[in-house]
Amino acid sequence: MTTLVTGGRGFVGRHLVDQLLADGERVIMYNRDYSVDPRAGVVAVLGELFDIPRLADTLRTYEVDRIIHTAGQSHPALSIELPVTTFAANADGTLAVYEAARMTGVRRIVFFSSECALGNISEPGPITEDVKPAPTTVYGVTKVAGELLGSAYNSLYGMEIVSLRITEVYGPGLWMPSLLGDMIRAGLRGETFTLESGGDHGFQFVHVEDVATAARLAANTKTLTQQAYFVSGGDRMTVCETAELLAKYLLDAHFDIGPGYLPDWDRQVQFDLSCSTRDLGYEPAWELEKGLQSQIEWIRSTEQR
Helix, strand or coil, X not given: CEEEEECCCCHHHHHHHHXXXXXXXXXXXXXXXXXXXXXXXXXXXXCCCCXXXXXXXXXXXXXXXXXXXXXXXXXXXXXXXXXXXXXXXXXHHHXXXXXXXXXXXXXXXXXXXXXXXXXXXXXXXXXXXXXXXXXXXXXXXXXXXXXXHHHHHHHHHCCEEEEEEECCEECCCCCCCCHHHHXXXXXXXXXXXXXXXXXXXXXXXXXXXXXXXXXXXXXXCCCCCCCEEEECCCCCEEHHHHHHHHHCCCCCCEEXXXXXXXXXXXXXXXXXXXXXXXXXXXXXXXXXXXXXXXXXXXXXXXXXX
């Protein structure tokens, strides 16, 4: 089996490639930045998502069986500052991936959507995938666009595009700005982490290895009954509860976090994973406490270099 991973050098992409290789698969990494990967079973291809001829040629040349599409602008806050760039990368880029696949007969695509597609959730949780999307950011809009385009391509062209609505991802290898990363780095330095408000804001964090596992399962399953599935960790934690948990492992940490909610972040509730378990066989394997320890150790090792 040959899988093309867009964004294979990214945060989730690197973990996903490792898992695919461990399964004995051949992996084609399609990235906008040049790279040479020494691992057996990996072919690195340089290309832009919007370059449909290049992407289609890659799919044909390497006889790709399915695509896991992780590439794109992956930070909701950046989309507020860079709306046009975000739309071009995430919406136009995703459409190009779908079209190249259609042209070359690749039917199964796993699209990385997001909880941000839903916007602010007012109804009590846990919620299922049939909740109506109402994105509040350009990033969220691009994820809804990817889901709807996938549904249209499935209906019109007999494709099998499945969307994973992924919650806040954490774990080793996360270089981009993140709330958890900032809290851990402050704790490791013995600095006070301060937020004027946000202590009541809830997150359903998901470990990067669980996300990679869900993507592999979605690429392989024959029992798709819907177009979108939730992928998250099991527990929902507020920022204050997360700080209390981190303090167990960061003995010099000090957290000064006010009540209320985080500005520019969607307010969401517990996600029901029953459909993901039923159809994909997905269940989160990383408890938050174990996962936080893995991220702390990774950040500690990088800070000491």
